[in-house]
Amino acid sequence: MPVLRLKLADVFATETPGSSRLADHASIVVAVMERFSFLRPPIVVALEGDDVVITYQDEEPSQKSEAERLAERASKRAAEGDYNKAISLWKRVLELQPSLHRARRDLAMALMEVRDVEGAVNHLIEVLRFDPKDAWSWVVLANLYIREKNDNETGEKFLRRALEIAPDDAWALNSLAAVTAERGNIEEAVAIFERAIAANPEFANAHYGLAVALYRDEKFDGALTALQRLFREARMQDARSKPVFDGAREMFARLQAGLAQRGESDAFKAVQNYKAEIEPLAEYPVRIEEAGFEDRVGATIQMAWKHGRSYHLIRTRQGYPKELLAHLEAHELSHLRMETAARRAGTNLFFTTTAKTRETAIRSFAGEIEKWQKQGYSEKTITSVTLALVNGVCGFLFNCPLDMIIERDIHERFPALRPHQFVSVGGMAKEAWQTNNNPEVRKLTPRRVMNASLALNGAYALFLDAMFQGATAYAENYRALDTFSTSRRLWDHWRGRSAQLSPGEEYRLVDDFADIVGLRAWYEWKPDSGKHTVTEEEHKEGTTNPELLKEKHPAAVFFLLDALQRFDRMTTTQVRDVAFEIAILGQKGLDYASPDKKYTLRSIPGDMFSGLQLMCLMHAGFKRLAPEQDTGMDLDAPFLTALQLHKPQ
Numbered sequence: 001m002p003v004l005r006l007k008l009a010d011v012f013a014t015e016t017p018g019s020s021r022l023a024d025h026a027s028i029v030v031a032v033m034e035r036f037s038f039l040r041p042p043i044v045v046a047l048e049g050d051d052v053v054i055t056y057q058d059e060e061p062s063q064k065s066e067a068e069r070l071a072e073r074a075s076k077r078a079a080e081g082d083y084n085k086a087i088s089l090w091k092r093v094l095e096l097q098p099s100l101h102r103a104r105r106d107l108a109m110a111l112m113e114v115r116d117v118e119g120a121v122n123h124l125i126e127v128l129r130f131d132p133k134d135a136w137s138w139v140v141l142a143n144l145y146i147r148e149k150n151d152n153e154t155g156e157k158f159l160r161r162a163l164e165i166a167p168d169d170a171w172a173l174n175s176l177a178a179v180t181a182e183r184g185n186i187e188e189a190v191a192i193f194e195r196a197i198a199a200n201p202e203f204a205n206a207h208y209g210l211a212v213a214l215y216r217d218e219k220f221d222g223a224l225t226a227l228q229r230l231f232r233e234a235r236m237q238d239a240r241s242k243p244v245f246d247g248a249r250e251m252f253a254r255l256q257a258g259l260a261q262r263g264e265s266d267a268f269k270a271v272q273n274y275k276a277e278i279e280p281l282a283e284y285p286v287r288i289e290e291a292g293f294e295d296r297v298g299a300t301i302q303m304a305w306k307h308g309r310s311y312h313l314i315r316t317r318q319g320y321p322k323e324l325l326a327h328l329e330a331h332e333l334s335h336l337r338m339e340t341a342a343r344r345a346g347t348n349l350f351f352t353t354t355a356k357t358r359e360t361a362i363r364s365f366a367g368e369i370e371k372w373q374k375q376g377y378s379e380k381t382i383t384s385v386t387l388a389l390v391n392g393v394c395g396f397l398f399n400c401p402l403d404m405i406i407e408r409d410i411h412e413r414f415p416a417l418r419p420h421q422f423v424s425v426g427g428m429a430k431e432a433w434q435t436n437n438n439p440e441v442r443k444l445t446p447r448r449v450m451n452a453s454l455a456l457n458g459a460y461a462l463f464l465d466a467m468f469q470g471a472t473a474y475a476e477n478y479r480a481l482d483t484f485s486t487s488r489r490l491w492d493h494w495r496g497r498s499a500q501l502s503p504g505e506e507y508r509l510v511d512d513f514a515d516i517v518g519l520r521a522w523y524e525w526k527p528d529s530g531k532h533t534v535t536e537e538e539h540k541e542g543t544t545n546p547e548l549l550k551e552k553h554p555a556a557v558f559f560l561l562d563a564l565q566r567f568d569r570m571t572t573t574q575v576r577d578v579a580f581e582i583a584i585l586g587q588k589g590l591d592y593a594s595p596d597k598k599y600t601l602r603s604i605p606g607d608m609f610s611g612l613q614l615m616c617l618m619h620a621g622f623k624r625l626a627p628e629q630d631t632g633m634d635l636d637a638p639f640l641t642a643l644q645l646h647k648p649q
Helices: 025-035 061-079 083-096 101-113 117-130 135-147 152-165 170-182 186-199 204-216 220-233 239-262 264-278 322-345 355-363 366-374 379-413 415-436 439-444 447-467 484-497 506-517 546-551 553-568 572-586 611-625 636-645
Strands: 003-007 044-048 051-055 286-291 299-302 312-317 349-352 524-527
Touching: 025 044, 025 051, 061 083, 061 101, 083 101, 101 117, 101 135, 117 135, 135 152, 135 170, 152 170, 170 186, 170 204, 186 204, 204 220, 204 239, 220 239, 239 264, 239 322, 239 415, 264 322, 264 415, 264 636, 286 322, 299 322, 312 322, 322 379, 322 415, 322 506, 349 506, 355 366, 355 379, 366 379, 379 415, 379 447, 379 506, 415 439, 415 447, 447 484, 447 506, 484 506, 546 553, 553 611, 553 636, 572 611, 611 636
Parallel strands: 286 312
Antiparallel strands: 003 051, 044 051, 299 312, 349 524
16 A cells, blocks of 8 residues: 655645644544545554654556556646646546645646636645645645735745745746735846746746736836847747736837837938938939828839939828838838839839730639629729739739848848838738628638638738737737648748848749749739839929028027927927917918018017927927928938937936
8 A cells, every 4th residue: 555654844834824723633534534635535644753654545557557648648637728628537546546745736727727726726735745745736825825815925925935945946046036026126026037937948927927017017128128039039929928028018009009109210311311311312302292092902112213303202101100101111212122123233124014914813813703793792892902912922922922021131231120011011011911801801702812811911920920029919810710831831931942042033033932932923013124214293392492491401400409409398289289380380381582581470489490400390399290291492412410419308
């Protein structure tokens, strides 16, 4: 018969304060037998000094073997999150082998997940009576008292008992750090969290606990660093790790949104510098305007050489968050940079669909068109929808591999834009999934188009998750789809081919993607002759004497710098009032030839301004309020210089 020799104090170590004390030999024996009644009888208890000796009936070998088999099945079920099935299996395990305290402990953990607190507590106490040195059970029991019974004092006592047994137990350290942080001792809690991370760098809970403690203490930079380390080092252990990673990603997104708002000025400067770098190479200036897109496009660029213009035009989505416009503009400027490099190398190509390629595309889903006709849709509607579907998937096919190159480049080249990029592409990734997951969209979209779209979106999601080093999990939405293997193939191919591309080779990536998703015949390439003729009417200047205004650029730098410093002390509403008042005043004309201060503003009482000074105030104001709008004044060059001199207050 198996024999247990335990310290008498250990048998009652889990008793909470206020429990009755046992005085005589007989009552102690009875109490011990009650506490070990889960063992197979007959149970015999003997006291030997400070020790208690317990003998009990051993289980049959066949029962132990079956118990081990079922315990393994239960563990797999629990790891998958099927706790009810795991609980049923573990209960059967303990019927077969009551002394298998490992299974009893695992049962307690599963009972916690289904909110059976008392059942979990009882099983943990039985485990600890059987093996008082089981540090893990002390930790779990402590967490039950802390979270479910709001008894931090008893919980902390159990945690310290666990750490006496296993000083480097990451779970015990993590829970103790959380209790310490709850008491408001953040500095001590941070030190304990760091001990837990050092003990097990892959333990996500400790990383997240550290981030939460720092966030609540408003140490946002420290919280961000802790989260970045979590995504870099921690691992998803089982289903119970998912809420930890979800919480970490939600907090990371919140921090990035805050950084994007606070870093709007730096992002604007970065994009203005980028624009100034690209324009001389791209032959023509770049203009930016808002547009009311029908679909969920963030921004587009119309190259001067494709539209017969003397300027390139970036159009950004109307109503897009102002602090994120810098990312959209940087993205479209990167398209311009790539195409300019290809033109200069003589390797540029124009992506186009023709009547022939559209016919090929439409023939591929003739069956769906026939169904639409039977359902009563008009020929006009079918034609419109069909062309929109073909153009949409072809446009995405062209942009997907190129956008991945561009976003990687932005992430590497412009640290100031990273928060804006994170929030911006994240919002668009969520919109894409909402569209792709819409039952009506899936029902009405031809299978060929739908599968290509899902595969491309899945590949782009894998790219984002890799670029943000685990801070996002956009690919999880696509993982269960039949198209995900194609998504992974696209992503793997892009990784292997995109590292070193000479100008124009990015178009071969488009062809590779098309081959993989089966759309190569849906488009053609048109050679770029490199010639360009301006056919569109010239854009009217916003000032009556542009040459005079250029002569005023040196003075404008200092007026613009003064405007930036003024606006640092103003709210957004106050800046708007100044810019709008000057815009209305300017409708009657502003004399920027004279240095005389002859203008006043209701929005800035007590000051007098020259005409050039007012123009600089308005230009700087609109650059802050709506940077995508063209003020019609040639002040971008001095404004960029003023930005370089400006130190935000």
